[in-house]
Amino acid sequence: MKITLRVWRQKDAKSEGRFVTYEAPDISEDMSFLEMLDVVNERLLEKNEEPIAFDSDCREGICGTCGFVINGRAHGPRARTTVCQLHMRSFKDGDALTIEPWRADAFPIIKDLVCDRAAFDRIIAAGGFITAPIGSAPDGNAIPVPKTSSDLAMDAAACIGCGACVAACPNAAAMLFTSAKIAHLGELPQGQAERPDRVLRMVAQMDAEGFGTCTNHGECEAVCPKGIRMEFIARMNSDYLKATATAGRRPTGLDEGGAG
């Protein structure tokens, strides 16, 4: 098949970017989208042109490294599918595709389709963990967890941190990502001790990074390759409200801010 690509090219963070059009003939429908870009890049190299920079690593939909917007949709047209798992059979011969990076102030562009998502790491560092120093754990079966809780925690923990939710949100909010971690840890008995502090700290960090606020568009859930549900955002808001009302104190070092 033959595809026409309009790709965002940007030399580095400081340069202006622009769309460049490339023709991609002789594409097999069994190729993944990234393999198609590999082929385009090999052809650019042959012409001594700079290949398109894009991030990818595991190429099996689990590491969360890859991701860009195809024709206005994060990770492309197929539901619950990262671009590395999206295959060209999802497109038609002659299709014209516009490809651009995640766009959000909190995800500055590094080059072409590559952006900096370190803000997500900082949100986790702020409180997305259970403090369990190595060596101090009781027997695994000493903490029974109802299967329903464990399943729900797993649903939330399936997040791969790709950033599609932010890219799809009209407000560039990171609430699906943040709430998934809060729900995962907050659903488990092990996570209760830090539950109020966790939500206050993570939400404060989320705000400090410049992410927007949820206004219930639901775009995040629609593009999430792992099917993370918006109900986690509701749980986060409820946790946040409870934590502010009952904690009696705010964890030190937090500025004002809110879950919206």
Add this chain to the structure above:
Amino acid sequence: MKLESNAPSGPIEKKWEKHRFDMKLVNPANKRKYTVIMVGSGLAGAGGASSMAELGYHVKSFCYQDSPRRAHSIAAQGGINAAKNYRNDGDSIQRLFYDTVKGGDFRSRESNVHRLAEISVEIIDQCVAQGVPFAREYGGLLDNRSFGGAQVSRTFYARGQTGQQLLLGAYQSLERQIGLGSVEMYPRHEMQELIVIDGRARGVVVRDMVTGEVETHIGDAVCLASGGYGNVFYLATYAKGCNTTAIWRAYKKGAAFANPCYTQIHPTCIPVTGEYQSKLTLMSESLRNDGRIWVPKAKGDNRPPHQIPDPERDYYLERMYPAFGNLVPRDVASRAAKRMCDEGRGVGPTGYGVYLDFQDAIQRLGRRKIEEKYGNLFEMYERITDENPYQTPMRIYPASHYTMGGLWVDYNLMSTIPGLFVLGEANFSDHGANRLGASALMQGLADGYFIIPYTIGDYLARHKPEAVPEDRAEVRAAVEAVNARTKRLLGIGGKRSATSFHRELGRIMWEHCGMARDAKGLQEALGMIPALREEFWKNLHVTGTGTELNQQLELAGRVADFLELGELMCLDALERDESCGCHFRLEHQTAEGEAKRNDEKFCNVAAWEYKGDGVKPELHVEPLTYEFVHLAERSYK
């Protein structure tokens, strides 16, 4: 070079306990004066960095990915073993120890494997405490499943995403330490050179992959947890970025490389479809619990699978290995699949595939149960192949998946360079010539959480913390070596891309140093690889500059190292004139086509010492003695 295993004496179940008491400790107030460098952020790397930071050491951690959460441990699907005996089915530390030694075809170090089996129990406890959402029974207790190479159910799992959940647990611990300021994290940084001063590993030279800046980082010890080198085959189940550069640079600075030819070819991967293919995708081995593997009995039977009636199917694993059936170890299953396809009974468009069929399991357990257990794997399969495994059997074929070889380490995980520790898949120690399923996660976390925090203390306690001036000759030389290499790669001005060289190397390795090897093929490869390498350095084409994000340059550097490593692998495979585990020499097989060991000559570890470019490396041998396990022919019949 002398290979001292430094394994403690005494009864095997007391060795680790005794060693922990004998090791020196660093005073809590002094720990912060020591800096430890950690390269890699997978289970071993993130686990090690966070546990050492918890103890109070200052840790600098590096990974090539944009976040430590993306290390390839994340892709492990099936599970993690632990000798908990929660099933009451006869498991014990002794049994896990025995299974692992046997599974490795008696080519691993007994003392290390026993320690691994002991620690397995603590790992599960630790992960539960961190909030890893392991699968549970309705009563709220932990669930288990069985896995290849074992007759007990000792595998803990989190749907088909066990590696992801364990890694996120380790990553969250690491992020906590980053937030507390105890770990300095450097993502998008790739190690390019090891700094050795006065015979001790003292630092690394890294390249900032965004700016291209070359930086030096000095510490009191260096840990490499940079993973395996299976991407030498080009097509592999590894992440695209996985590479050998960190351990290869260390090898060239004097760290012995042990058993490079031990590479695992995983039996259940999605077959190759075309020339453009960039990687192969694994389907968890856990699928073999419920899936039955078969090929048509008749050669060239091209009927669709559902039109082939049961009597005309050959469930060859069940036929050949009735005791273990579809759950034989990986090396055995892979070779059997290759044999079926070589006989002309393979399926799919290329003839390189066998069926993995869930019809019986769906009838027995119902589609819902199967969906609950393997739903995400079925979905992944469908995404890639456009076929629905609930209706038509999966097609699978073996692919490069794991490397048991790696840098040689002693019982303390220290390489032959003092102060250079090697963790996880990057070292060689625990899996012998074949790794059992659900053991990689176990080893990564054991090394990171529970071994390195002790053994590094013993090393550091013997050395005062001291600074190294940036203008030391060794530091300057290491930086210059990196700059010269980058300049050389950028300046060749040839015609071929790094990927095209990588693909060609992969074909040579797969053909001559893959699932089956013989002297003739290996010698051929030993001629082809240097020729390809020569062409690489004459005809490589890299665009862009060294002072920006340049993915072609990154790739070229990695391929350059694979082109050297591939040769060492073939040399090692040639010199090991026996079959064992995954190393199958056609000249050495039993009448049934199983691997035939030569314990008299090869019950040892082959560790190679670098002697200079173009010079044959020197082979050193660590004899393996089996005091507690009886050396026997491995049988799964």
